[in-house]
Amino acid sequence: MNTNITLRDIAKALNLSISTVSRALTDSYQIGEKTKQEVLAYAKEHHYVPNRMARGLKEGKSRSIGVVVCSIDNNFMAQMLDGIDQYCSEHDYQLIMMQSKELFEQEKANVNLLYAGGIDGLLICPSYQTTDFSYLINLQESGLPVVLFDRLSNHIDTHKVAVDNFKGAYEATQHLINNGYHAIAHLNWNTQLSTATERFEGYKKALKDAGIPFNNDWVKFCDTSNAATLDEELETAIGELMALKQVPRAIFTATDLLSTKCLEILRKCGHRIPEDIALVGFSNTDLAEVLNPSLSTIRQPSLEIGRLAAKQLLSLISDRRATEHFETILLPTELQVRASSQKSK
Amino acid sequence: MNTNITLRDIAKALNLSISTVSRALTDSYQIGEKTKQEVLAYAKEHHYVPNRMARGLKEGKSRSIGVVVCSIDNNFMAQMLDGIDQYCSEHDYQLIMMQSKELFEQEKANVNLLYAGGIDGLLICPSYQTTDFSYLINLQESGLPVVLFDRLSNHIDTHKVAVDNFKGAYEATQHLINNGYHAIAHLNWNTQLSTATERFEGYKKALKDAGIPFNNDWVKFCDTSNAATLDEELETAIGELMALKQVPRAIFTATDLLSTKCLEILRKCGHRIPEDIALVGFSNTDLAEVLNPSLSTIRQPSLEIGRLAAKQLLSLISDRRATEHFETILLPTELQVRASSQKSK
DNA sequence: ATTTATTACTAAATCGTTTTATTAAATTTA
DNA sequence: TAAATTTAATAAAACGATTTAGTAATAAAT
Numbered sequence: 001m002n003t004n005i006t007l008r009d010i011a012k013a014l015n016l017s018i019s020t021v022s023r024a025l026t027d028s029y030q031i032g033e034k035t036k037q038e039v040l041a042y043a044k045e046h047h048y049v050p051n052r053m054a055r056g057l058k059e060g061k062s063r064s065i066g067v068v069v070c071s072i073d074n075n076f077m078a079q080m081l082d083g084i085d086q087y088c089s090e091h092d093y094q095l096i097m098m099q100s101k102e103l104f105e106q107e108k109a110n111v112n113l114l115y116a117g118g119i120d121g122l123l124i125c126p127s128y129q130t131t132d133f134s135y136l137i138n139l140q141e142s143g144l145p146v147v148l149f150d151r152l153s154n155h156i157d158t159h160k161v162a163v164d165n166f167k168g169a170y171e172a173t174q175h176l177i178n179n180g181y182h183a184i185a186h187l188n189w190n191t192q193l194s195t196a197t198e199r200f201e202g203y204k205k206a207l208k209d210a211g212i213p214f215n216n217d218w219v220k221f222c223d224t225s226n227a228a229t230l231d232e233e234l235e236t237a238i239g240e241l242m243a244l245k246q247v248p249r250a251i252f253t254a255t256d257l258l259s260t261k262c263l264e265i266l267r268k269c270g271h272r273i274p275e276d277i278a279l280v281g282f283s284n285t286d287l288a289e290v291l292n293p294s295l296s297t298i299r300q301p302s303l304e305i306g307r308l309a310a311k312q313l314l315s316l317i318s319d320r321r322a323t324e325h326f327e328t329i330l331l332p333t334e335l336q337v338r339a340s341s342q343k344s345k
Numbered sequence: 346m347n348t349n350i351t352l353r354d355i356a357k358a359l360n361l362s363i364s365t366v367s368r369a370l371t372d373s374y375q376i377g378e379k380t381k382q383e384v385l386a387y388a389k390e391h392h393y394v395p396n397r398m399a400r401g402l403k404e405g406k407s408r409s410i411g412v413v414v415c416s417i418d419n420n421f422m423a424q425m426l427d428g429i430d431q432y433c434s435e436h437d438y439q440l441i442m443m444q445s446k447e448l449f450e451q452e453k454a455n456v457n458l459l460y461a462g463g464i465d466g467l468l469i470c471p472s473y474q475t476t477d478f479s480y481l482i483n484l485q486e487s488g489l490p491v492v493l494f495d496r497l498s499n500h501i502d503t504h505k506v507a508v509d510n511f512k513g514a515y516e517a518t519q520h521l522i523n524n525g526y527h528a529i530a531h532l533n534w535n536t537q538l539s540t541a542t543e544r545f546e547g548y549k550k551a552l553k554d555a556g557i558p559f560n561n562d563w564v565k566f567c568d569t570s571n572a573a574t575l576d577e578e579l580e581t582a583i584g585e586l587m588a589l590k591q592v593p594r595a596i597f598t599a600t601d602l603l604s605t606k607c608l609e610i611l612r613k614c615g616h617r618i619p620e621d622i623a624l625v626g627f628s629n630t631d632l633a634e635v636l637n638p639s640l641s642t643i644r645q646p647s648l649e650i651g652r653l654a655a656k657q658l659l660s661l662i663s664d665r666r667a668t669e670h671f672e673t674i675l676l677p678t679e680l681q682v683r684a685s686s687q688k689s690k
Numbered sequence: 691a692t693t694t695a696t697t698a699c700t701a702a703a704t705c706g707t708t709t710t711a712t713t714a715a716a717t718t719t720a
Numbered sequence: 721t722a723a724a725t726t727t728a729a730t731a732a733a734a735c736g737a738t739t740t741a742g743t744a745a746t747a748a749a750t
Contacts, residue, residue: 004461006706017730022708032728049461053401054706057735062398064441064462073427075420082418085444094462096409097442099430116349116394117409117439264635285632290609292637351736362700367738377698399736402705694749701742710733718725 005046014038025050056118064094065313066114068124070102070225076256076284076302077125080150083306084123091314093120102225104129111136121145121313126153128191128225145316149309152194152328159312160328161305165195168298168333169202169254172280175296175335176250177210179343181278183218185241185248187234187258190221199254199282217241218248224257234258235265242271250274250341253281260285263295263340279340288338296341299334350391359383370395397439401463409439410658411459413469415447415496415570421601421629421647422470425495428651429468436659438465447570449474456481466490466658471498473536473570490661494654497539497673504657505673506650510540513643513678514547514599517625520641520680521595522555524688526623528563530586530593532579532603535566544599544627562586563593569602579603580610587616595619595686598626605630608640608685624685633683641686644679 007025011018016035024031024039025048031039042048056062067084069077081097088095096114100107107127112135114122122144124136133156140146140158148160176184186203188196200219207214220237224230241248253259259281263273271277273293280296288295308329352370356363361380369376369384370393376384387393401407412429414422426442433440441459445452452472457480459467467489469481478501485491485503493505521529531548533541545564552559565582569575586593598604604626608618616622618638625641633640653674 007708008706018707019709019731020729022706023729026708030728035728051402051706052462053398053407054735055708056398057396057402057705057737058707058709060735071427072417072430073423075423078418078420078423082416082444085417085442089443094441094458095443096439097426097430098434098440099427112392112394113439117397260632260635267635287605287630287632287636290605290612290636291632292635292639294637352738353736363737364701364739365699368699371738375698380698396736399705400738402707403736403738405705692750694747696747697745699743699745701740703740704738705736708734711731713730714728716725716727718723720721720723 004049004051006048006051010039010042010046010048014042060118061120062094062118063092064096064119065121065123065310065317066111066117066119067095067097068100068107068110068114068122069097070100070125070127072097072099074256075286076300077150079284079302080125080306080309083303083308084310085306086303087307087310087314093314100127102127102129104132108135111139115139115144119144121147121317123147123149123309123313125150126193128189128193131155131192145313147309147313147316149305150195153192154194158326159309159316160326161309161312162194162328162330163300163305163333164330165198165333166202166205168282168300168335169199169252170206171202171333171335172252172282172298173203173206174210175337176252176278176280176341177206177212179278179341181250181343182210182212183246183248183250184212185218185220185251186254187237187251187262188219188221188254189224189258196254203252203254215246217244217246222258224255230257230261231265234261235269238262238265238269242269242277248277250278250280253279255281256283256285259283259295259297260291263291267292273340274342278342280335282333288336291340293340294338296338297336299336301331301334304331349396350393351396352393355384355387355391355393359387406465407439407463408437409441409464410466410468410655410662411456411462411464412440412442413445413452413455413459413467414442415445415470415472417442417444419601420631421645422495424629424647425470425651425654428648428653429655430651431648432652432655432659438655438659445472447472447474449477453480456484460484460489464489466492466662468492468494468654468658470495471538473534473538476500476537490658492654492658492661494650495540498537499539503671504654504661505671506654506657507539507673507675508645508650508678509675510543510678511547511550513627513645513680514544514597515551516547516678516680517597517627517643518548518551519555520682521597521623521625521686522551522557524623524686526595526686526688527555527557528591528593528595529557530563530565530596531599532582532596532607533564533566533599534569534603541599548597548599560591562589562591567603569600575602575606576610579606580614583607583610583614587614587622593622595623595625598624600626601628601630604628604640604642605636608636612637618685619687623687625680627678633681636685638685639683641683642681644681646676646679649676 024036098110152160283297369381443455628642
């Protein structure tokens with residue numbers, strides 16, 4: 001029911017052919033100055049806007065990009081989306097958003113729908129289930145530019161943008177060690193994605209460098225993708241940790257959700273933070289300062305991740321030859337020390 | 346560069362005509378069972394997906410809807426978007442998202458871009474600046490279905506979905522009164538949108554019904570759209586409130602941001618909550634429980650708002666005659682009592 | 691045996707662009 | 721003046737789907 005006028009309408013009104021009008025509007029050298037002015041004037045007066053679908057069909061381009069995120073209902077993800085949207089708006093690209101809800105099948109379905117819909121490129125933050133990237137590689141080989149952000153994988157070769165998870169985790173752990181905590185537990189999620197594995201590695205390296213032996217009992221992997229069971233799972237994990245003969249005195253949590261949930265559960269179970277147990281975690285919540293106790297966090301430059309990911313994608317789209325050397329950009333994190341990790345007096 | 350197979354490819358492979366293939370795929374009665382099975386099998390095997398642009402061009406529909414939000418980087422908005430996305434995914438509509446960043450001009454530009462892009466309908470949560478809806482009314486008259494969500498206005502006649510702000514505010518205020526607070530201040534934002542005005546009215550009505558005289562000194566309106574100046578503005582407002590000869594003993598905050606910011610600032614200024622001053626506010630943060638102190642909130646069914654708004658829009662799209670009587674749906678809010686509003690012992 | 695219905699399929703138009711190939715007229719060159 | 725070039729336009733094909741209007745071939749009805 002789009003009542004916009006078409007090239008045909010302009011052509012008829014000015015007694016020209018459709019192709020002349022089309023060319024006049026794109027300022028082609030094949031059209032005389034006088035005709036151009038006439039067409040332009042008429043088009044402006046009648047608010048001519050090219051039909052995106054017709055143009056897209058003809059050119060095989062849509063000037064829109066697909067974004068698949070695990071879940072938009074997540075502070076950190078929303079911040080990255082904000083960055084993506086900023087960059088795309090500035091460059092006149094439209095954003096089509098879909099959620100995988102951490103389900104691999106859903107993610108695949110979304111990507112296929114987007115591809116069929118004619119997106120010019122894809123930004124994706126893979127679901128925690130995703131280990132098989134062959135479906136993405138196929139599309140990539142069919143010519144679809146793909147950029148991974150936040151959660152990376154070695155199974156696909158393309159531009160990637162995230163933070164330096166290893167270093168962030170290293171610094172978080174080191175911060176605890178420097179504050180006198182040596183018995184440091186680690187809560188992570190059970191996925192193969194870089195986000196998780198590298199944070200685990202950073203934790204281990206920091207312990208090693210400080211001469212603290214690694215204790216596997218102190219590490220728990222949870223399924224953060226299922227909100228319904230997470231509370232229970234986390235409660236069990238924390239219960240087990242606190243029941244160990246060698247009870248940990250600090251926890252480093254590897255994700256946003258784990259960090260705040262952990263705080264909640266520790267409090268609910270009557271553990272005092274940081275007196276009984278200290279806490280530092282990856283989190284981008286704006287409320288870290290006003291939590292009880294205020295939460296020490298590793299903060300990620302979320303907006304910048306989004307902007308950069310979008311930038312990398314648009315550069316891939318406009319210059320196909322750029323696919324010769326892909327780069328992985330890792331932005332630095334920032335340790336924000338608050339009450340939850342201060343050495344108890 | 347979309348290398349998907351087309352109807353033509355299937356037709357050629359099976360020695361059929363394009364129209365037969367098209368009809369077979371839509372399960373038309375005009376096609377024999379055997380042929381249908383063949384086509385279906387081939388299509389599935391070769392991952393046929395209809396070209397969205399071609400279909401859109403033919404049907405004059407894009408099966409995509411535009412969503413303009415003030416800012417995606419906002420818990421409550423992200424939750425509503427989640428609901429919108431859910432419903433649209435279920436009904437095979439794509440979501441094109443844009444942010445107004447609370448700027449009227451940006452909002453107008455976004456809407457025009459979306460319209461030109463061929464969306465089938467528009468979901469919009471107007472910027473706080475928006476008082477002039479004539480540009481939307483124009484598009485509506487050109488045939489674009491429009492649904493307002495969260496922030497409503499009487500200046501445009503269409504489907505609208507939000508919560509019962511009046512009632513929510515009434516209950517929040519009443520809750521404070523029932524808990525023994527009579528000197529209740531009110532923090533709101535300076536906009537003409539229903540969200541703000543109705544919450545103000547609900548606050549006033551609750552006071553009136555309890556026989557408490559309305560005191561204009563206790564009401565402050567802030568510009569929440571500018572994150573840079575908000576902290577300072579809020580600090581000034583709270584400072585003024587606490588310096589009154591008749592100092593309020595409770596505050597009812599009207600928005601998510603005001604609620605958490607207010608908590609932050611009250612704590613920073615050394616006011617004990619709820620001993621010195623109680624607090625209850627509209628907020629949908631998942632962290633209300635774990636704030637210091639835990640925050641009493643009026644919670645909105647954000648997901649449901651999104652789902653319903655999307656549903657109303659799709660019904661408008663599929664049934665144009667439905668534009669004869671528009672409805673406004675107001676969902677109930679839920680008061681969640683936590684520590685910040687408990688009567689001090 | 692002829693007409694009528696039904697079944698299973700196809701050709702071609704259409705949506706609104708872009709673009710290749712063509713053409714007619716005007717201008718320049720030889 | 722005839723040939724070659726430039727200029728300014730146009731016709732028509734293409735993109736990939738849906739759909740209208742048919743067409744054969746078979747089955748049913750008269």
